[in-house]
Amino acid sequence: MIEPLVRPKRKNPLKRTRQPLHPQSVRSRTAHGLTAAAAQGRFELQKCLECAMIFYPPRDACPRCLSARVPFVPVDNRGTLAVETTIRTSTDPYFRERAPWRVGLTRLDCGPVVLAHLHGDVREGDRVRLDLKLDKGGAPVIIALPEKDTPHMTDDRQLREMTCDPKFRRVLITDGRNAVGQAMARSFSEAGASIVFVGVADAWKPFPGQEALRKIARVEIVPLDLTDTESVAELAEQNGARTDIIVNTAEHVRPGGILQRHGLTVAREEMDIRYFGLMRLAQAFGPVMRSRGADGVNSATAFVNLLSVYALTNWPAYGAYSAAEAACLSAAQCLRAELRPGGVKVLNVFFGPLDTEWFQTVPPPKVTPEALARAVVQALQRGLEEVFVGDVAEEVRARLSVNPKALERELAG
């Protein structure tokens, strides 16, 4: 059984921060099929469309019939751990400082034999579930988990290297004035975050939910205005080195496309809050987060962007808004590449219309702020890079993979 994590003591500021390392992250192009599945939390291996053989490691032809039609598809992840070893000495600096490290060969019920990292609760001969994760280098790896959940299983040392669990971590929620920020604060507090910093601009101005927000355990209100570079820099100076997870909840939703807008005032405002806000946040907090990716139990671990699913394809009814969201998505991809050397993940959460004031005229299904907050916490606990929240977001994802042009036309109404 896994020993539960102990809340880390306050760090001695004179102590050197251990530099982040990561396992080798180079993969063949085909193996990035695993990256795509791991990023969204699916367990997929290649399956031959002609002879139905399921195989691993990734190949460019079926090893039974030589067919080249070998896509990654969801497969049964259950199997038996045939044999295990404990690596006590490694040539790689990342594993060297984390030794001993357990790995083993699992025979999957669906055929392949998979070399995988081992959760602390699995033993040779056990039935196991395999899960695809992104490791500290953002590369896809497989871990063997116990067949059924065990107590404190997410506290496992090897598993926690691949997740961004908020437990005992310090979270910054950038805007607590809106419903999403408040729901987020509640979810992170419940998930065991040790402090939840919640940014509030112009704190002297009252806002709905203010009292309830203050009452959430371990919430600390901090002054933060994402449209003000100095405000962001000031908070980063004070809290940057103890911010392990950032969730950017700043929103700016206005209906209308390009032609309905008169001039650039609103467009500038939405870009200022969303796109430049993201840049200010990333520039102020990113470098220190990147340097703290291996800083113990409460290392820096994730930068979370809440993005409208219409960042992926424009919805003309909210056309200018969609365009600003698309800018944020592109910036997030850049940020992901820049934070990866530090082992800090960028989680993009794509949501459909929210059940909030600015989507008042939009018919259901809609996403409640609470559902969005739960999805964010779960995605971090699983270590995902992308998650789609709500039926609309799921539908957009599915349709983009089939016929993006049809979706574009139909969104135009």
Next chain:
Amino acid sequence: MTGAAIRMAYDGVVACAPVTVPYRRFSINTAHWWIGRALRDLTRAAGLEPPQIDGLVLSSFTLGPDTAVGVTQHLGLSPRWLDHVPLGGASGVVGLRRAARAVQCGDARFVACVAADTNHVDSFRKTLSTFSRFAQDAVYPYGAGGANASFALITKNYMNKYGARREDFGKICIAQRQNALAVPFAMMKKPLTLEEYMTARAICDPLHLFDCVMPCAGAEAFLVCRDSDAKALGLASVRLLATIERHNAFTDDPVQERGGWAMDAGELWQMAGVPPERIDLVETYDDYPVVVMMQFEDLGFCKKGEGPDFVRSHTFTTDGSFPHNTCGGQLSMGQAGAAGGYLGLTEAMRQLTGRPIGRPVAKAELALVSGFGMINYDRGLSSGAAILARAS
């Protein structure tokens, strides 16, 4: 379909002039330098001028970005037959059998078979991390234990299934150390006791320090030519009675417990025309002792699963029963990269021609040499074996 074709005997072809360039733990020189040393020693031992070498088969992990053809220009050779055999521990046997056919068919007259690798301070890690596409995608990111981790799993599985104990593997290592004590440039120079073996530092459970070879730099080479040419040059030589080679065998075994030898051993003995009992010395590929035990079984010296008992019933020393890895093998000499796949061949050739670098095996007339290489994902893919006879 296997065994359907009639194998032609290696009549009229011999191997001679075995060369070992003394190993070093680390070398600041390149693989090209070591190949150059080996070829210089080989031509001198054979009494040939370099231009007379008209065939070359080469194995090396650390030659990059060059391949064998780059080496021809680098070293000023102009062969009319060239092969690059990137098969690690199977390189020796495979190089030998290809060279033998080339000479037999007249495609080349003097084929130099060379394996060499350098070992810079960081080369081992670099070789591991880029060893193969499967290693890159599906092995190295899992603890970066390299071959140690892969063979730890194979060893553990074999112990679970066939009841081998660490002491049995220890016996193999200790006997080889005994044999190595007479070799001046072996990496390991002190006797090994069972207690030292058992209490050594753990590497990857159940493997401990003395189960693992020490990476080093070195080169091995020999010449393949016609029997008549060897005689004219006054070279003591060995004949090739039979060889086998196999890649990616037994893919359905969930964890490797046998190598390709098990598929081809019948043909090996049939072609050689001698039974296993007639063999005077055996040189197996010994990157890890479990692989030695598998070779005893898969090559027909005992049945599958009897490896542990077989080990308990022999001494494996040059002066005892079942002389094995008579110069100490890689476990004591060190593993000079691909040259490790040649060590058994050059040693067997020296024993059969009465010029061992260590202690001689009495009345050595027939030797079996086997190779094993290329752990690509979860198992070694290439296996080979050759039966050699002292040329009369």
